[in-house]
Amino acid sequence: MSLIGAEEVRGSGSLFRDISADDEEQQPVEIESLCMRCHHNGVTRLLLTKIPFFREIIVSSFTCDSCGWANTEIQSAGKIQDQGVSYTLAVRSKQDMNREVVKTDYATTRIPELDFEIPAFTQKGALTTIEGIVDRAISGLEQDQPARKAVDQVAAVKIESFIAKLQSLKEAASPFTFIIDDPSGNSFVENPSAPEKDEALHVAYYKRSLQQESMLGLEGTGNVEKPEGKAENSLEEMRNEVLQFNTNCPECNAPAETNMKLVQIPHFKEVIIMATNCDSCGHRTNEVKSGGAIEALGTRISLHITDPSDMTRDVLKSETCRVEIPELELELGMGALGGKFTTLEGLIKDIRDLIVEKNPFTLGDSSIPGQTEKLKAFGRKLDQIIEGQVKAHVILDDPAGNSYLQNVYAPEADPEMKLENYQRTYEQNEELGLNDMKTEGYEER
Numbered sequence: 001m002s003l004i005g006a007e008e009v010r011g012s013g014s015l016f017r018d019i020s021a022d023d024e025e026q027q028p029v030e031i032e033s034l035c036m037r038c039h040h041n042g043v044t045r046l047l048l049t050k051i052p053f054f055r056e057i058i059v060s061s062f063t064c065d066s067c068g069w070a071n072t073e074i075q076s077a078g079k080i081q082d083q084g085v086s087y088t089l090a091v092r093s094k095q096d097m098n099r100e101v102v103k104t105d106y107a108t109t110r111i112p113e114l115d116f117e118i119p120a121f122t123q124k125g126a127l128t129t130i131e132g133i134v135d136r137a138i139s140g141l142e143q144d145q146p147a148r149k150a151v152d153q154v155a156a157v158k159i160e161s162f163i164a165k166l167q168s169l170k171e172a173a174s175p176f177t178f179i180i181d182d183p184s185g186n187s188f189v190e191n192p193s194a195p196e197k198d199e200a201l202h203v204a205y206y207k208r209s210l211q212q213e214s215m216l217g218l219e220g221t222g223n224v225e226k227p228e229g230k231a232e233n234s235l236e237e238m239r240n241e242v243l244q245f246n247t248n249c250p251e252c253n254a255p256a257e258t259n260m261k262l263v264q265i266p267h268f269k270e271v272i273i274m275a276t277n278c279d280s281c282g283h284r285t286n287e288v289k290s291g292g293a294i295e296a297l298g299t300r301i302s303l304h305i306t307d308p309s310d311m312t313r314d315v316l317k318s319e320t321c322r323v324e325i326p327e328l329e330l331e332l333g334m335g336a337l338g339g340k341f342t343t344l345e346g347l348i349k350d351i352r353d354l355i356v357e358k359n360p361f362t363l364g365d366s367s368i369p370g371q372t373e374k375l376k377a378f379g380r381k382l383d384q385i386i387e388g389q390v391k392a393h394v395i396l397d398d399p400a401g402n403s404y405l406q407n408v409y410a411p412e413a414d415p416e417m418k419l420e421n422y423q424r425t426y427e428q429n430e431e432l433g434l435n436d437m438k439t440e441g442y443e444e445r
Helices: 006-010 130-142 145-151 153-169 210-215 235-240 308-312 344-357 371-386 426-431
Strands: 029-034 041-051 055-063 070-076 084-091 100-103 108-111 116-118 126-129 176-182 201-206 243-248 255-264 270-277 284-290 298-305 314-317 322-325 330-332 340-343 392-398 417-422 442-444
Touching: 100 130, 100 176, 116 130, 126 130, 130 153, 145 153, 201 426, 284 340, 298 308, 308 344, 314 344, 314 392, 330 344, 340 344, 344 371, 344 392
Parallel strands: none
Antiparallel strands: 029 041, 041 055, 055 070, 084 176, 084 201, 100 126, 108 116, 108 176, 243 255, 255 270, 270 284, 298 392, 298 417, 314 340, 322 330, 322 392, 417 442
């Protein structure tokens, strides 16, 4: 087996580099490998790169000069996210069929109207469109039809009829529902209305089941026997100690250290802050986990930004919190930015980076005419809010009740901030894994 280009990859600093046509050092690794069709040797090319929202990926392409067979696949090489994600799209037009989709190996695809499901691991990961996923399903069903017709004519006729139904979906003559459920959290469906909310697309984040954890290889190691003579750390000792453990950088995948500490937020509660600093690429990230249970009531915090000094307010945004800016018709769903402990300025900058700078469908060859300028204009509006040129409201809506926005007048009431407690809806309880609580209206305090 020969390896061409491996030294260049080893010497390039990071294995996974940003995808760019201008990066001359980004060359694929070529491996001589066996063709599974004619059993002669062909060439597999591997490209390790990074695409926004799909994290690190491995693009593999095989070609065989003997029989002409070719095959291309995409595999995710990034970390598995903290939560699973489910996208539900109401397909109403031909344009919806052209929505771009990132689908990993772990994702299950369903079309309830046809009682049709593509289970996990039956299609390779791909960057494609909804029409492309339907085409792949049709091709998979058609490839064994000659054998079925010879063995079971009745089954072949039924499948032929079902293929016709799938073909009709491509024309979007009648509405149908397209669902992608990915426990790894790395699949994605395009929102062509970004940064505005997509009324046809519902995104839900959820806690994985033990079976899904097992499928992803994330099962715990069980009970670990503690060394004799070593006492357990008390809770007070943990509060005063910064715990460190080894991990990989989410940007360049180089070895890095994550620091973890319990922190008491004044006038709120205790949280766990995890911060990662990478010496290789300089990437820094922080993540927040609630130190307590889900509260009995959800919390909705609304702040009227009237002065640039508001940007220095501390913000704790949990993973279950939605962020809204009504003046910009912006609504970020649960889990969109993960858990964060930052300032209001830092939160708005993260929103700008997520929607404008890291949107994979408005960059490079994937960009749509007019969409890039639209998002840049949206980014400028966010900058104007940060600089105090535009007054706006920022709303944190957390059904788990674990988010916080600093009251600079504490313990007195803040004239620009409104805090509401409310009973969760059935759908919100379902997202949090709680579906036995009553639903009522808002309770203001």
